[in-house]
Amino acid sequence: MALQNVNPQQTIRLAVIDDDSGFVTVLAKRTEAAGWQQRTLAGAIPPDELVAMKLNALLIDPAVLGDEAWAYLEQICGMLPDLGVIVCSGRSTVAQRVRGLRLGVDDWIAKPCHPEEAVARIEAVSRRRRRARPQAEAGPLVAGELEIRSDRFQAFVGGTSLDLTRREFELLQLLADARGQVLEREAIYQRVWGYAMAHGDRSVDVFVRKLRQKLEKLSPGWSYIHTHFGVGYRFDPEPLDGAAIEPLAEPAEQAAAEPQPVPSGVVVP
Amino acid sequence: MALQNVNPQQTIRLAVIDDDSGFVTVLAKRTEAAGWQQRTLAGAIPPDELVAMKLNALLIDPAVLGDEAWAYLEQICGMLPDLGVIVCSGRSTVAQRVRGLRLGVDDWIAKPCHPEEAVARIEAVSRRRRRARPQAEAGPLVAGELEIRSDRFQAFVGGTSLDLTRREFELLQLLADARGQVLEREAIYQRVWGYAMAHGDRSVDVFVRKLRQKLEKLSPGWSYIHTHFGVGYRFDPEPLDGAAIEPLAEPAEQAAAEPQPVPSGVVVP
DNA sequence: TCATCTGTAAAAATCTTGTGAACGCAGGAG
DNA sequence: CTCCTGCGTTCACAAGATTTTTACAGATGA
Numbered sequence: 001m002a003l004q005n006v007n008p009q010q011t012i013r014l015a016v017i018d019d020d021s022g023f024v025t026v027l028a029k030r031t032e033a034a035g036w037q038q039r040t041l042a043g044a045i046p047p048d049e050l051v052a053m054k055l056n057a058l059l060i061d062p063a064v065l066g067d068e069a070w071a072y073l074e075q076i077c078g079m080l081p082d083l084g085v086i087v088c089s090g091r092s093t094v095a096q097r098v099r100g101l102r103l104g105v106d107d108w109i110a111k112p113c114h115p116e117e118a119v120a121r122i123e124a125v126s127r128r129r130r131r132a133r134p135q136a137e138a139g140p141l142v143a144g145e146l147e148i149r150s151d152r153f154q155a156f157v158g159g160t161s162l163d164l165t166r167r168e169f170e171l172l173q174l175l176a177d178a179r180g181q182v183l184e185r186e187a188i189y190q191r192v193w194g195y196a197m198a199h200g201d202r203s204v205d206v207f208v209r210k211l212r213q214k215l216e217k218l219s220p221g222w223s224y225i226h227t228h229f230g231v232g233y234r235f236d237p238e239p240l241d242g243a244a245i246e247p248l249a250e251p252a253e254q255a256a257a258e259p260q261p262v263p264s265g266v267v268v269p
Numbered sequence: 270m271a272l273q274n275v276n277p278q279q280t281i282r283l284a285v286i287d288d289d290s291g292f293v294t295v296l297a298k299r300t301e302a303a304g305w306q307q308r309t310l311a312g313a314i315p316p317d318e319l320v321a322m323k324l325n326a327l328l329i330d331p332a333v334l335g336d337e338a339w340a341y342l343e344q345i346c347g348m349l350p351d352l353g354v355i356v357c358s359g360r361s362t363v364a365q366r367v368r369g370l371r372l373g374v375d376d377w378i379a380k381p382c383h384p385e386e387a388v389a390r391i392e393a394v395s396r397r398r399r400r401a402r403p404q405a406e407a408g409p410l411v412a413g414e415l416e417i418r419s420d421r422f423q424a425f426v427g428g429t430s431l432d433l434t435r436r437e438f439e440l441l442q443l444l445a446d447a448r449g450q451v452l453e454r455e456a457i458y459q460r461v462w463g464y465a466m467a468h469g470d471r472s473v474d475v476f477v478r479k480l481r482q483k484l485e486k487l488s489p490g491w492s493y494i495h496t497h498f499g500v501g502y503r504f505d506p507e508p509l510d511g512a513a514i515e516p517l518a519e520p521a522e523q524a525a526a527e528p529q530p531v532p533s534g535v536v537v538p
Numbered sequence: 539t540c541a542t543c544t545g546t547a548a549a550a551a552t553c554t555t556g557t558g559a560a561c562g563c564a565g566g567a568g
Numbered sequence: 569c570t571c572c573t574g575c576g577t578t579c580a581c582a583a584g585a586t587t588t589t590t591a592c593a594g595a596t597g598a
Binding site: 434435436437470471472475476498499 | 585586587588589590595596597
């Protein structure tokens with residue numbers, strides 16, 4: 001049970017890259033009052049470190065970064081589509097602001113700016129994540145013979161653990177939460193790994209294989225993760241039809257005649 | 270292979286509530302150039318009508334609404350969580366902007382403002398909104414016996430999947446979304462493949478044939494894709510004339526068994 | 539009737555996915 | 569401090585699926 005849920009909204013995790021100590025201090029005061037977690041960064045931080053901070057928003061004054069500001073913004077926005085990026089700059093031209101917004105910046109504020117407005121804009125940018133996430137409280141999710149317990153970061157079949165690693169569990173949970181919906185690889189990667197998938201990355205496939213292995217080991221007779229060629233994966237527990245039964249009938253006519261359930265473990269295009 | 274994806278995102282549907290005709294006109298020019306669909310509204314429009322317009326974003330000058338502006342903004346933002354709302358006002362105080370942003374407004378621009386920046390901000394807001402809710406809304410599209418489910422990248426007839434590949438599905442979805450409108454090959458190719466069609470490319474024809482095949486297999490008795498000689502294709506589900514059907518025995522098997530030379534496409538002069 | 543345009547089918551070219559194994563890294567044990 | 573072990577990442581292939589190309593016959597409209 002989460003006691004720290006003081007704020008019905010959600011506590012926003014904010015990082016600030018700015019050397020205007022006055023502004024940063026005033027801002028920190030406000031955000032603290034709002035129950036946010038704020039951290040000030042010295043300069044350009046590698047994207048993966050930002051991921052590790054699990055930020056909701058990043059406020060950045062490009063002046064701090066000098067010439068590398070544009071490149072950094074582009075990198076950040078490209079790799080972390082879920083991170084709200086707000087630029088807070090001194091003088092700027094329309095062309096600069098347009099360039100920034102096109103790059104993926106969510107909002108561009110002019111300095112000096114009232115801290116209250118900055119807070120409101122950060123909030124507006126972060127607002128999208130309001131999607132109900134009752135996962136922490138929701139009871140164990142049961143699917144087929146599988147029981148997914150987010151409180152244990154583990155899945156079980158008949159009481160025995162699948163021994164999933166963290167990534168494996170997160171992937172399984174994401175797929176299972178999607179409830180029969182096809183998820184594209186990019187979307188999966190984005191949500192599990194936290195940043196944009198590089199072209200040609202096969203991590204998702206590899207982890208799906210690991211999951212399938214562990215699932216089949218403890219729950220043979222069920223098929224859980226289905227491949228959609230050219231698209232992605234879909235979670236949907238299906239009992240494997242006793243393969244022993246009817247290997248005789250002709251598949252073609254049968255297929256045309258009745259709305260057969262998708263054959264087990266089959267690749268659905 | 271030139272990947273000049275003109276439309277990385279989708280085309281944005283924008284509505285404007287503003288009586289500054291000069292600004293609106295200039296804006297319309299820019300948005301049109303960007304391939305967006307823009308519409309100007311006279312005043313406060315009921316939320317359900319806004320829903321019907323399937324908008325991505327709404328640009329609004331509160332001055333047009335007078336005293337009801339705040340109430341209207343609150344109503345809109347509360348009822349249409351998927352709509353990006355941008356306020357573009359004349360003079361405004363920090364308190365007003367903060368109030369608006371807290372209400373749910375996504376961005377607040379000061380007038381006069383460069384139309385290019387307005388466009389960029391609308392784009393930024395739409396981008397964020399879109400990421401927040403990938404595909405939850407689009408309910409299944411039903412046409413004739415056909416049910417197109419974008420959450421599964423698949424179409425069904427009576428619960429049975431057509432087993433469409435990704436391209437086939439995208440083509441079908443494009444045609445079906447066009448609702449009875451004739452689409453030229455070039456336009457189809459541009460939107461499904463993402464780049465310009467080379468002269469003499471028959472890909473569209475080939476995929477239309479594949480679609481027709483799969484459609485007829487599961488839904489004989491209906492004609493979905495119609496050819497317009499020298500132009501392109503049009504999606505419009507029509508029951509085939511009763512004379513042709515009426516096989517006393519099982520229609521499904523029969524249809525599946527022999528590839529009847531029935532013209533798959535009704536040619537409309 | 540002729541020049542095009544479209545429907546079909548099948549071969550050829552590409553792209554995707556499943557899989558096994560090597561690699562590198564970080565934390566824990568000894 | 570070094571060695572081991574678990575975990576995540578990347579690579580290389582093979583097996584398949586899908587897409588593109590090609591060729592030809594049937595349609596269409598002038």
